[in-house]
Amino acid sequence: MRDGKTDAAGSGRGPTAAAPMRDGAALGRVLARIDGRGYASYKQLAGQWRLGALRLAVDHVQVDPYAPPSRMRLIVDAATAGLPADLIDDAVGRTGAADFLTRGFARVAHRLVPEPVGTGGSGLVSIGRPGQEVLERTGVVIAADRVEARIDVGLPASGRRVRGHRAAELLTDVLPRIADASLLHANLNRGALREHVTLLRDQERLRSLLPERGLVAFIADGVILPRRTGDCDLPLTGGAVVPFVSPRSLRVAFDLPSGRRVTGMGVPEGVSVIVGGGYHGKSTLLRAIERGVYPHIAGDGREWVITRPDAVTVRAEDGRAVTGVDISPFIAGLPSGADTRSFSTTNASGSTSQAANLVEAVGAGASTLLIDEDTSATNFMIRDERMRALIPADQEPITPFVDRVRPLFTELGVSTILVAGGSGAFFDVADLVIAINRYVPSDVTERARELAGAPVREPTTASGAGAPGAPGAPGVLAVLAALGASPPGARRAVLGPSGTTRPARARGRTSIHYGCDIIDLAAVAQLVDAAQTQAVAHALDRLSGVLGGREGLSDAIDELLRRIDRDGLDWLSPHRGHPGHLARPRRHELHAAVNRCRGLRVLPAREIAG
Numbered sequence: 001m002r003d004g005k006t007d008a009a010g011s012g013r014g015p016t017a018a019a020p021m022r023d024g025a026a027l028g029r030v031l032a033r034i035d036g037r038g039y040a041s042y043k044q045l046a047g048q049w050r051l052g053a054l055r056l057a058v059d060h061v062q063v064d065p066y067a068p069p070s071r072m073r074l075i076v077d078a079a080t081a082g083l084p085a086d087l088i089d090d091a092v093g094r095t096g097a098a099d100f101l102t103r104g105f106a107r108v109a110h111r112l113v114p115e116p117v118g119t120g121g122s123g124l125v126s127i128g129r130p131g132q133e134v135l136e137r138t139g140v141v142i143a144a145d146r147v148e149a150r151i152d153v154g155l156p157a158s159g160r161r162v163r164g165h166r167a168a169e170l171l172t173d174v175l176p177r178i179a180d181a182s183l184l185h186a187n188l189n190r191g192a193l194r195e196h197v198t199l200l201r202d203q204e205r206l207r208s209l210l211p212e213r214g215l216v217a218f219i220a221d222g223v224i225l226p227r228r229t230g231d232c233d234l235p236l237t238g239g240a241v242v243p244f245v246s247p248r249s250l251r252v253a254f255d256l257p258s259g260r261r262v263t264g265m266g267v268p269e270g271v272s273v274i275v276g277g278g279y280h281g282k283s284t285l286l287r288a289i290e291r292g293v294y295p296h297i298a299g300d301g302r303e304w305v306i307t308r309p310d311a312v313t314v315r316a317e318d319g320r321a322v323t324g325v326d327i328s329p330f331i332a333g334l335p336s337g338a339d340t341r342s343f344s345t346t347n348a349s350g351s352t353s354q355a356a357n358l359v360e361a362v363g364a365g366a367s368t369l370l371i372d373e374d375t376s377a378t379n380f381m382i383r384d385e386r387m388r389a390l391i392p393a394d395q396e397p398i399t400p401f402v403d404r405v406r407p408l409f410t411e412l413g414v415s416t417i418l419v420a421g422g423s424g425a426f427f428d429v430a431d432l433v434i435a436i437n438r439y440v441p442s443d444v445t446e447r448a449r450e451l452a453g454a455p456v457r458e459p460t461t462a463s464g465a466g467a468p469g470a471p472g473a474p475g476v477l478a479v480l481a482a483l484g485a486s487p488p489g490a491r492r493a494v495l496g497p498s499g500t501t502r503p504a505r506a507r508g509r510t511s512i513h514y515g516c517d518i519i520d521l522a523a524v525a526q527l528v529d530a531a532q533t534q535a536v537a538h539a540l541d542r543l544s545g546v547l548g549g550r551e552g553l554s555d556a557i558d559e560l561l562r563r564i565d566r567d568g569l570d571w572l573s574p575h576r577g578h579p580g581h582l583a584r585p586r587r588h589e590l591h592a593a594v595n596r597c598r599g600l601r602v603l604p605a606r607e608i609a610g
């Protein structure tokens, strides 16, 4: 057939080739012709097809029914989509509207194709799976000229044979119906879309107001902090749930662009300590604050837990690799004689890992540190008076965090929110002490001060050299200040996969295969979505090429983020057309991944300066 010949000729071209666009009837004919043939015949679908007002771009055709599904895009003109201009005239609005469309698309796709219609993933349609956070993603892009959904489609098979008629129904009927229902404004729940965008704008507005109000976090009255289970991010429901109520002394109010007014607890800059009995809800509060760096969907319960975007969780992570990090503010004079001003290990201890995590977080620009006793190394956090008396300072390599938490704030402006139920050691250095009793917080700062009695304790120093032990001894503060001036991210470093040139790829949320290594990100608490991890994996490949030059890590990561701002998240992807399912990671998690690469090599500046 002549038509068949034309189709076959067009099929080899990429989606961007200027091939004449074939229509749905032509697509139907191709599929009828290859019905019953070997699965490889589906390769003929590659390219673009016009289906009424919709364009279908087939960017990648899977090799068999069990392989990762085919990647396609559904594209409608902006005019056809008809999204109201005022909802998409800023980046936040576009992210919110795209998130709404993505969730709607996923719902409709699941309703129309609830289960496979043949072998493997036959017939399944997916668009990535957004969680409770609203992140910038590649699933739906709202551009000036078009709205584009990036989807995975399992091309139907019976055994390993093409089910052409099924495929025709799927591509020319089911996909357009999903697109109609979930991408065209006329068919959406318009009120819900507007609310979704308005909520996101309000949350982001509140986040942007935190610095001028001198706050690092805000937890609104009435929010639901506990989650259903330890591995489920949905809100706990039922009569036992206690909504959050702010202590009167810490209550603040925000008036938001929508006219909404929210009141709740403001956590001020400085050192804040959360105390209380075991199982009273301390970690739950801190975890909500940790997630509060991202916006949340309505109904999550944490919509109004808003944290500065650059707050970073710091925990112990024994076993991690550390490369060339200056942990001397916390650990110096190791018995091995190892230089802790450029500390490297393939297997860090609890205290050295937490010191490295903290220094790296500050180096990557953290404004606020979030630390929970449950995930901290005790000897990193505190040392009690008896131990100070028994082991002289010059025999103890560790200067505990309790001695550093104030200069971190006064010298570097880095605040801390800390959960400490087991020790009153932080009373001396806290600006604010919040007690949690049966999930209800109260401000006990005055009482804690009375108990602490003595003025702020003088810090003990770790470095034997030039450490007179007076408060604010120059040795100590100089090290901390140097940390601010020359963060670890400024290290001259070479990053590259070892053993292979295969692209880095994410395996779920918590690990990345990078060369022969596996980067373990399980302890990076604010990497919340597997699509973020995949974006980090692509970023590592991008950075591999950059860091052989003279740039420091920080500069390279900043440059990469600027490119994403300018060219979109798609830019990270090595694929043209459908970029895969990516979500935007923060600068801090990019740093965290680089810092955990076992193949990271830190060079003396002169080695690459020339």
Ligand code: ADP
Residues within 6 Å of the ligand: 225, 226, 227, 236, 240, 241, 242, 243, 244, 276, 277, 278, 279, 280, 281, 282, 283, 284, 285, 439
């Ligand atoms: P802590 O860190 O003080 O030991 P957690 O934060 O781990 O306590 O909380 C203990 C338990 O209480 C968890 O199962 C958590 O889900 C539950 N919980 C926390 N906050 C609330 C709340 N506001 N209402 C009901 N249950 C809660």
Ligand code: MG
Residues within 6 Å of the ligand: 282, 283, 284, 374
């Ligand atoms: Mg706890």
